[in-house]
Amino acid sequence: MSAFLELNGVTKRFGGLVAVNDVGLTVEQGQIYSLIGPNGAGKTTLFNLISAVFRPTSGSILFEGKDLTRLPTHALAGLGIARTFQNLAVFKHETVVNNLLVGMHTHLKSDPISAAIFWGRTRREEMKARDRVEEIIDFLEIEDIRDHPVGTLSYGQQKRVELGRALAVSPKLLLLDEMVSGMNQEEREDIARFILDLKDELGMTVFMVEHDMGIVMDISDHVCVVNYGRKIAEGTPAQVAANPAVIDAYLGAKRSAA
Numbered sequence: 001m002s003a004f005l006e007l008n009g010v011t012k013r014f015g016g017l018v019a020v021n022d023v024g025l026t027v028e029q030g031q032i033y034s035l036i037g038p039n040g041a042g043k044t045t046l047f048n049l050i051s052a053v054f055r056p057t058s059g060s061i062l063f064e065g066k067d068l069t070r071l072p073t074h075a076l077a078g079l080g081i082a083r084t085f086q087n088l089a090v091f092k093h094e095t096v097v098n099n100l101l102v103g104m105h106t107h108l109k110s111d112p113i114s115a116a117i118f119w120g121r122t123r124r125e126e127m128k129a130r131d132r133v134e135e136i137i138d139f140l141e142i143e144d145i146r147d148h149p150v151g152t153l154s155y156g157q158q159k160r161v162e163l164g165r166a167l168a169v170s171p172k173l174l175l176l177d178e179m180v181s182g183m184n185q186e187e188r189e190d191i192a193r194f195i196l197d198l199k200d201e202l203g204m205t206v207f208m209v210e211h212d213m214g215i216v217m218d219i220s221d222h223v224c225v226v227n228y229g230r231k232i233a234e235g236t237p238a239q240v241a242a243n244p245a246v247i248d249a250y251l252g253a254k255r256s257a258a
């Protein structure tokens, strides 16, 4: 049986710079998998390779046995993969509900012409979309702000809406890019709880790039550490926290920043 998500010998060069160097990793279904490493280690590049924003220079990325390296980004939702962005990707003038509906519509099958011909099917899809939006509002506890324009909400609430948009497509694999950066402690704890619920209640697999070590250590099943584009360690949070190569990488980064 093929692995859920599997990277083999993935390398990404930008001109002369090797941002990701021969990385292999395996994400099991139902895991919360965190990718960490000092600044410039190659995390965002790896994340963008998995979400098909970049093509690897070499190597393969397989999701349930399907090669992601040749797919356009928009094809990922159809496979059951959704992502969030480091910078907010929401429509600030639209309400929370409308933002979630937009997330759903990228997933609906009906285009305008077939919508006119197959009116019944379009209506059924629309109703399903609205039901799904209600489930997400309930899950993310955003009932009280559902009709607010997203631009009027706090940063943490806006990130929650962005998470909701990614959930709209009912992904099997959710890719989270520095989800809690810029949030206060309470907002971080809320997001950590939602991520755990996604795994425990919905069986979702979560792959996250995260700088917040508190969250990484608290909720990850597996942690992979990269430095200078290479994988230097992986294992449980406790294993990587005790790994001398990891401690060196972070202390080294602190020393060079000082």
Ligand SMILES: Nc1ncnc2c1ncn2[C@@H]1O[C@H](COP(=O)(O)OP(=O)(O)OP(=O)(O)O)[C@@H](O)[C@H]1O
Residues within 6 Å of the ligand: 014, 017, 018, 019, 037, 038, 039, 040, 041, 042, 043, 044, 045, 046
């Ligand atoms: N589009 C690009 N063109 C050229 N170089 C790039 C590009 N994207 C990233 N890099 C370089 O690749 C290396 C890895 O960068 P990347 O952003 O993946 O690291 P990171 O671990 O996500 O860092 P941070 O934690 O600071 O976000 C860096 O040296 C960066 O300057």
